[in-house]
Amino acid sequence: MINKNRQLKEAKVAEIREKLEKAQGVVFSQYQGLTVEEDTELRKKLREAGVEYKVYKNTLTTLAAKELGLDGVVSYLEGPVSVAFGYEDATAPARVLNDFAKTHKKLELKAGIVDGTIYNSEEVAKLASIPSREVLIAQLLGSFKAPLSNLAYLLNAIKEKKESAEQA
Structure with a gap:
């Protein structure tokens, strides 16, 4: 026992x-x-x-x-x-x-x-x-995405400015 x-x-x-x-x-x-x-x-x-x-x-x-x-x-x-x-x-x-x-x-x-x-x-x-691991990863990806979005917006604005200058 x-x-x-x-x-x-x-x-x-x-x-x-x-x-x-x-x-x-x-x-x-x-x-x-x-x-x-x-x-x-x-x-x-x-x-x-x-x-x-x-x-x-x-x-x-x-x-x-x-x-x-x-x-x-x-x-x-x-x-x-x-x-x-x-x-x-x-x-x-x-x-x-x-x-x-x-x-x-x-x-x-x-x-x-x-x-x-x-x-x-x-x-x-x-x-x-x-925060949980998933939240931290989402925050990290969000911080990567913001500068890339701004760059894309900037490049698009330059392209549109050139196109409008060519048409004028």
């Missing part, structure tokens, strides 16, 4: 470690006090953003974090802590949880990890203000 329990715990630690390794962004939050409806709403918003949301035992999360050399996150794993994993967009967990926390004061951001760097709750809130 004890051996089977240990195997289950080791498997869970391996699962957490794998998710921490694979995720581009991870956010730890305290969810105590949320109603079932609020929790369901939060999970739906996270799912829509492509974020996986789990609740693990802190001791198992601590073991997984230590195995990955993320010892700095251990101090944040006290009380009921949930973990949001963003695999596609590193800032998605921070954005969704931060937006939700603005209207639901019971949800508290504790810490986050992006590319192996650990951030406290204030830094996670700052990460939440970074």
Whole structure:
């Protein structure tokens, strides 16, 4: 019985470690006090953003974090802590949880990890203000497009001026 329990715990630690390794962004939050409806709403918003949301035992999360050399996150794993994993967009967990926390004061951001760097709750809130990758790409393309559009307009105006001068 004890051996089977240990195997289950080791498997869970391996699962957490794998998710921490694979995720581009991870956010730890305290969810105590949320109603079932609020929790369901939060999970739906996270799912829509492509974020996986789990609740693990802190001791198992601590073991997984230590195995990955993320010892700095251990101090944040006290009380009921949930973990949001963003695999596609590193800032998605921070954005969704931060937006939700603005209207639901019971949800508290504790810490986050992006590319192996650990951030406290204030830094996670700052990460939440970074637009998604798609938005950043669109902004970049827009900044490329504006000068090209101006150049095309200028060249067209020169052409029309020459044509009108030739006709006169």
